Amino acid sequence: MLLPSQPISSALSQRLDLRREAGLLRQLRTADNLVDFCSNDYLGLARSPALRAAIQQADADWATVRTGATGSRLLAGQTDLANEVEQELAQLYKTETALIFNSGYDANIGLLACLPQAGDTLLTDELIHASMIDGARLSYATRQRFRHNDLAHLETLLRSAAESAGQVFVAVESLYSMDGDLAPLRALTNLCEQYGAVLLVDEAHATGVYGPNGEGLVVALGLQERVFARVHTFGKALGVHGAAVVGSALLRDYLINFARPFIYSTALPPHSLLAIRCAHKQLRIQSASRQQLQDRLRLFRQLVTDQLPGSTWTDSLSPIQCLIVPGNEQARRVAQQAQGAGFDVRAILSPTVPVGQERLRICIHAFNTETEITRLVEILAGHL
Incomplete structure (x- = not known):
């Protein structure tokens, strides 16, 4: 328990140290060199040249x-x-x-x-x-x-x-x-x-x-x-x-x-x-992207069924696919293995989720290729 007389810097440092010791310290990091299986950019619009050009043209039209x-x-x-x-x-x-x-x-x-x-x-x-x-x-x-x-x-x-x-x-x-x-x-x-x-x-x-x-x-x-x-x-x-x-x-x-x-x-x-x-x-005009997203999702789920038969997943038919890996250290380890292979996969740890429900939150996107999806499932199968 922190005493009211403690300097604020000591109080903040102590709270951060406790989080660090528990392996729960949040940090900001980029993942530009990794294949995206983490973001919520399900249709790829955030990286769409067509959308970027449309916004630039709209900005030019509103120049004044x-x-x-x-x-x-x-x-x-x-x-x-x-x-x-x-x-x-x-x-x-x-x-x-x-x-x-x-x-x-x-x-x-x-x-x-x-x-x-x-x-x-x-x-x-x-x-x-x-x-x-x-x-x-x-x-x-x-x-x-x-x-x-x-x-x-x-x-x-x-x-x-x-x-x-x-x-x-x-x-x-x-x-x-x-x-x-x-x-x-x-x-x-x-x-x-x-x-x-x-x-x-x-x-x-x-x-x-x-x-x-x-x-x-x-x-x-x-x-x-x-x-x-x-x-x-x-x-x-x-x-x-x-x-x-x-x-x-x-x-x-x-x-x-x-x-x-x-x-x-x-x-x-x-x-x-x-x-x-x-x-x-x-x-x-993104009906093709929505359809491709569903196609990629079906491929991912089929590969998981074939190659990870003993794994536990949340009941999801959406682009958000969650692999339950109980334990913060174990979930973090599997995520790091995927990241080491070039895939941006993040672990969701307790207390964000209940103890025993730690997981990898894998987001499928319309722009993920069949090769990328196949390789990711192989990586997961090799490290569980």
């Missing part, structure tokens, strides 16, 4: 526009361009309105912190993203967690919450970032409607990957009229930056008035807005 937003959107940062891009996003995501936030983290914090109020109940899947957890912590609502994708447990909590006077909210991800599995969105929607609960869905990892034009899993399932709010993040499959909360005009007006990350953040600059517009234009 200021380079920075100069303030929040409630002050000097509001532009016609922001309104136009949001209208385009609303059309693509098949909803009434969209409101752009600076990141998916900002969007989730803003939505969950301001929507559920004191006296309300917020029910969250136990595996929601850290940004959703932090937003829930900032809310004055009563929060309860339900077991991951466990509809029976959720219904028990819904039945209990229905006895209170407040509104009930349910928050989930459509595609979970650590296990790579999908939420049972149809059943969740039915259950929320049965109990009068409001459903909030983070589509961060599903955006670009699912849906006729990459609109996400909610649109792919035709549920867009039944889900109150969705968060779409643009820094993953779209290869740019920023995010948007999509939903009704009423929701947009409410967020403009009460979502603190939106109110008090300097708005995205014109370059970022143009990049979001260009990325979504590219998304409409």
